[in-house]
Amino acid sequence: MLARTLVALADNLVADFDVVELLTLLTDRCVDVLDVTAAGLMLASPDGDLRVVASSSETARVLELFEVQANEGPCVDCFRSGEAIVNVDLEQVDGRWPLFGAKALEAGFHSVHAMPMRLRKQTIGALNLYRVHQGRMTDTDVVAAQALADVATIAILQHRTVRDAQLLNEQLSQALNTRIVIEQAKGVVAERADLDMEAAFARLRRHARNNNLRLADVAQSISTKTLLVTSLDP
Amino acid sequence: MSGERRLRIIGRLADGTGGGVGGTRLCDVCRDITRLTGAGVMLMSGDLPLGSLCTTDAVSAVIEDLQYTLGEGPCVDAHHLGRPVLEPDLADPAVLRWPAFSGMAVGSGVRAIFGFPMVVGGVRLGAVNFYADRPGRLTDDQHADALVMADVAAEAVLAMQVDGSEEVLADELERGSNFQYVVHQAAGMVSVQLDMSVGQALLRLRAYAFARQRPLAEVAVDVVARILRFADEDG
Numbered sequence: 001m002l003a004r005t006l007v008a009l010a011d012n013l014v015a016d017f018d019v020v021e022l023l024t025l026l027t028d029r030c031v032d033v034l035d036v037t038a039a040g041l042m043l044a045s046p047d048g049d050l051r052v053v054a055s056s057s058e059t060a061r062v063l064e065l066f067e068v069q070a071n072e073g074p075c076v077d078c079f080r081s082g083e084a085i086v087n088v089d090l091e092q093v094d095g096r097w098p099l100f101g102a103k104a105l106e107a108g109f110h111s112v113h114a115m116p117m118r119l120r121k122q123t124i125g126a127l128n129l130y131r132v133h134q135g136r137m138t139d140t141d142v143v144a145a146q147a148l149a150d151v152a153t154i155a156i157l158q159h160r161t162v163r164d165a166q167l168l169n170e171q172l173s174q175a176l177n178t179r180i181v182i183e184q185a186k187g188v189v190a191e192r193a194d195l196d197m198e199a200a201f202a203r204l205r206r207h208a209r210n211n212n213l214r215l216a217d218v219a220q221s222i223s224t225k226t227l228l229v230t231s232l233d234p
Numbered sequence: 235m236s237g238e239r240r241l242r243i244i245g246r247l248a249d250g251t252g253g254g255v256g257g258t259r260l261c262d263v264c265r266d267i268t269r270l271t272g273a274g275v276m277l278m279s280g281d282l283p284l285g286s287l288c289t290t291d292a293v294s295a296v297i298e299d300l301q302y303t304l305g306e307g308p309c310v311d312a313h314h315l316g317r318p319v320l321e322p323d324l325a326d327p328a329v330l331r332w333p334a335f336s337g338m339a340v341g342s343g344v345r346a347i348f349g350f351p352m353v354v355g356g357v358r359l360g361a362v363n364f365y366a367d368r369p370g371r372l373t374d375d376q377h378a379d380a381l382v383m384a385d386v387a388a389e390a391v392l393a394m395q396v397d398g399s400e401e402v403l404a405d406e407l408e409r410g411s412n413f414q415y416v417v418h419q420a421a422g423m424v425s426v427q428l429d430m431s432v433g434q435a436l437l438r439l440r441a442y443a444f445a446r447q448r449p450l451a452e453v454a455v456d457v458v459a460r461i462l463r464f465a466d467e468d469g
């Protein structure tokens with residue numbers, strides 16, 4: 001299963017792969033492959049602050065946004081230190097992340113893990129994994145999670161257009177903008193089809209997958225109204 | 235440091251002026267922050283140039299005029315491609331990037347030119363151009379500043395399109411409303427409610443928030459929660 005996921009990720013690394021697409025696939029596959037309930041991923045902007053770029057569910061996304069705003073939590077610590085944070089029991093983190101801990105418990109999660117997206121000295125972001133149940137993540141899962149994060153990191157850093165810091169920054173900046181387009185498209189779909197944001201997002205992704213299109217392109221067409229919500233796969 | 239470039243830019247936008255954050259100030263900060271010779275902000279909509287928001291000097295003004303007239307140049311390309319367009323030596327005969335623009339720009343004293351797009355999600359607003367009177371690549375630091383500057387400029391341009399918004403602009407830049415995804419979800423919803431583009435919907439949301447002196451993100455949360463609808467709203 002892990003091998004198949006790595007192949008799927010590698011498969012996405014075609015000439016003009018989209019960073020948001022790749023990372024969304026990564027968060028999805030984390031939930032499939034690892035014993036985790038949800039996953040979220042943050043990348044650093046050219047300005048060095050973390051932005052939420054992908055998440056496997058709306059709950060995870062909201063929690064990640066909160067983490068950035070509160071400026072505390074596993075992703076933030078992991079990004080700063082460049083080290084993995086594993087098996088943190090949320091019932092026992094009061095002192096460490098008072099705001100984030102409470103919020104995550106409220107969302108139904110009981111343990112969190114964060115893997116750095118790091119190559120040598122450069123950390124470009126972090127992957128957050130959430131579990132609804134307590135207990136440790138197996139060592140195999142920890143290794144697999146870091147392997148998935150590594151593949152995505154190398155993909156981004158080795159992308160043919162990323163030859164230096166400037167191009168990396170441009171690509172990250174574009175990824176963050178793609179994320180905004182997706183939010184705009186979610187709003188359009190939510191209003192037109194009377195769905196909540198989670199369902200609207202699912203609809204966009206299903207359409208992209210079924211038709212072999214990039215999520216970023218579907219979102220752009222929806223937000224500019226060149227693709228009608230009624231034409232999306234149900 | 236997290237958000238340090240952005241804070242430095244906002245700090246500069248805020249000083250030196252008693253009267254809000256106008257277009258001229260925006261261009262001056264573009265030049266100062268990157269330590270280049272001059273800068274200008276070109277507004278575009280689709281393929282149509284809408285005009286120049288500001289230029290720091292006569293050469294910048296020529297750069298914008300040429301691009302409007304000729305329909306080519308770094309800002310035009312940056313706007314269409316949605317990514318920065320960098321030309322460190324415009325006079326290099328090996329590169330004939332813009333057949334009409336290049337020669338005339340060099341004749342006006344431009345040697346290096348850089349266009350950075352102003353985008354807010356799917357909404358493309360134009361581009362910021364930076365120029366230097368000598369050839370040379372941007373340093374990584376200048377490049378990172380220019381990227382953040384173009385983001386701030388995009389937010390400023392959006393906010394300026396709403397009447398009287400200069401007062402709220404500084405506040406809004408500080409809050410980084412454009413990074414609050416809920417604002418964009420709401421803009422998507424309002425664009426359907428009022429049958430307009432997402433860009434227009436963003437303006438409408440801002441105008442509504444401004445008129446009621448409420449933070450934009452708070453209004454957006456109400457829209458997403460379906461407490462507030464814009465369908466028969468005049469705001």
